[in-house]
Amino acid sequence: MALANNHISVDCVIIGFDGEQLNVLLIERVCEEKGEWTHDMKLPGSLIYQDEDLDEAAARVLQELTGLKNVNMVQFKAFGSKDRTKNPKDVHWLERAMELKVDRIVTIAYLSMVKIDRKLNSHLADYKASWVPLKQIRTLAFDHNLIIKEALMYIRQYVEFNPAALFELLPRKFTALQLRVLFELIYEKELDVRNFHKKIAMMEYVVALEERQQGVSHRAARYYRFDKKIYNKLRH
Amino acid sequence: MALANNHISVDCVIIGFDGEQLNVLLIERVCEEKGEWTHDMKLPGSLIYQDEDLDEAAARVLQELTGLKNVNMVQFKAFGSKDRTKNPKDVHWLERAMELKVDRIVTIAYLSMVKIDRKLNSHLADYKASWVPLKQIRTLAFDHNLIIKEALMYIRQYVEFNPAALFELLPRKFTALQLRVLFELIYEKELDVRNFHKKIAMMEYVVALEERQQGVSHRAARYYRFDKKIYNKLRH
DNA sequence: GCAAAAGTGTTGGGCATACACCCATGA
DNA sequence: TCATGGGTGTATGCCCAACACTTTTGC
Structure with a gap:
């Protein structure tokens, strides 16, 4: 039985509120499959470096993929199902974008609640990042739909103990x-x-x-x- | 900057109650340092295999290290500080026991609350596993003291939503x-x-x-x- | 009879729920 | 004047916290 020599990533669930609906910050992913180019969306997330803490990695990845800095994130759950990187579309994308042959990636999911304001939004377009209302979210990369669902469950408990978190939104x-x-x-x-x-x-x-x-x-x-x-x- | 090609482990915090105090199930670790043999304690935990889910890995590792089967565990937090495997004593132990040169191990911590009864205890000694009252826990391997502390914080919130968990103890x-x-x-x-x-x-x-x-x-x-x-x- | 723990009731305050109407403003 | 959302009070029940004495048993 092989010991896993796994890759570890962080994924960031950034929740915003526009006065009417809850939104999630997603980035665009470009996929190539059998010569066809398609777009879909994913959470901002990527592999961690050897020499950084998980929390550091989350902050770095978020900034690299969305331009956002100084966002207070909380780790809320690790996702490590062996099937989470088995979808051919995802495998394909990983090989192209990460230049990586990957067996399995365990991801540590982070959560943040933020105000959607002009300052925050000013550069999102440069990163092909955008706010998507919760109810309009379609099928995302990997198990990101599941991650978002669990993030929302987590929020419910979290705000009970930290009502202040609500006002971040x-x-x-x-x-x-x-x-x-x-x-x-x-x-x-x-x-x-x-x-x-x-x-x-x-x-x-x-x-x-x-x-x-x-x-x-x-x-x-x-x-x-x-x-x-x-x-x-x-x-x- | 090197992408991390990390190792992933699971650690199990098994909490038991003897009618008077909360106890944690720990296993003995034998260390050799400068020719001296010392003993200390650690949480039951080890590296995961390539082809198993995190939850599966936790169940397997717990059984291998303590003999306990069918223990319901819940994942509660990932620990990935880059310093968590930097203590020379721990590095040394990893090299000997795991035959592994390791930069960093991210661990996914699991929690369970169980009854301490004869059936459970019958084979613990064979595994050099024992119940240690919370208040008597000394310095453990790696960041296991921290993991236990966070487990207890987690329990407090957990039982609010799952009062049934208390009766498991x-x-x-x-x-x-x-x-x-x-x-x-x-x-x-x-x-x-x-x-x-x-x-x-x-x-x-x-x-x-x-x-x-x-x-x-x-x-x-x-x-x-x-x-x-x-x-x-x-x-x- | 005494030490040690088991078991039992009442009261008051705070907090959540249910419920319906008038107010201010711009179009 | 009408459509739209803003803003207000009262009554009820439940749950929680505070508080002290009697009962049972073995020694």
Whole structure:
């Protein structure tokens, strides 16, 4: 029985929220099969170097493939099914793109939740990286659909212990509606508007601003912001 | 920059409860250094084979190193610091025991919670495996102290969503005291006796038996058992 | 009878749920 | 004036936390 002399990769599940939907950051993959060129999508991820920690590798790979820097990622699961690199399309792509004959790749999956804003998006196109709404995601490379599914399960548990993580998804100023939609998406159930306002009122670290929406064709909503200092104080 | 052609291992954190304390199953490691032979302890863990899934590898390795079969393990975290195999003692051991010159090993850590009973213990000695109380664990091989610490953090979250896991640690018949001590150890805080009894009473899947302790020099405690069928029914 | 652990009830506060109407704004 | 979403209060039930004494048993 051969000891595995395996390759190790990291894959990054970057989740963003556009005010209406959860999105995942995917990059384009160009495949050649029997002379035909096709495109599909994958998570940003690649093999790690010999001399870097897993966390370092994740940060490097994300930057190389999407241009994003300083994204706080958390490792959430390793995927090492022996079948995960068996799809001929994937094998083919690995051989061409990585110049690599590979038996199996164990991948360590990382997760981050970020604000989708102009600064972040400014260079994504250069990398053929784009935000894809969760519900519109088709079949991805390798087992990346599975990885995303598990990332979402992980998020649900994660935010219970780190409510602050939710606010990473929102712009600095956000409305009660945005926050509520976010909760509803993550917990997959609808919330009562009035109870939700009370809930916000009880979260001292969500502070109401005087500022309101402008130019909307209905009563303007109040803005809120997340106060990290208050949050941290309450945690201790 | 060299792509890592890494080795992958699995390590198993098997947690047991003896009625008073949490224990971890460790195996003995014999080291030779400058002609001196020393013993220390490590988690049961080893390299994976080329053709097995991670979960399969964990089950195989645990059986090979401790004789334990059919232990339900859950993957909880990957450890891949580039320094984790840099201790000379560990390097030395790897070269001798694994016949392997290794740059770095990424390990996928698995967790299980089990009953410590005679059946389980019957062959542990043959494997130089033994239960070590958490509080008495000294410096272990590699980063195994860290792995155990993270396992315990993981358990705390895990039992919130899978209360059933706790009962894996207890004998089939257990007293309220045992269950309470277990809660206290895992949550690291003391619980009020009366409130705890109410809590048990509300858990329909914890059923009181007529049977009581025998031969104790104080009022005999009632036994309880965990009813999996009721538990599963309530979860759906 | 005493040491040691088992077992038992009540109260108050906080938190989640359910539920319906008026307000502000732009078109 | 209408369509659209913003924003508000009350009542109820549940769960949790706090708190002290009596019971059983072996020695």
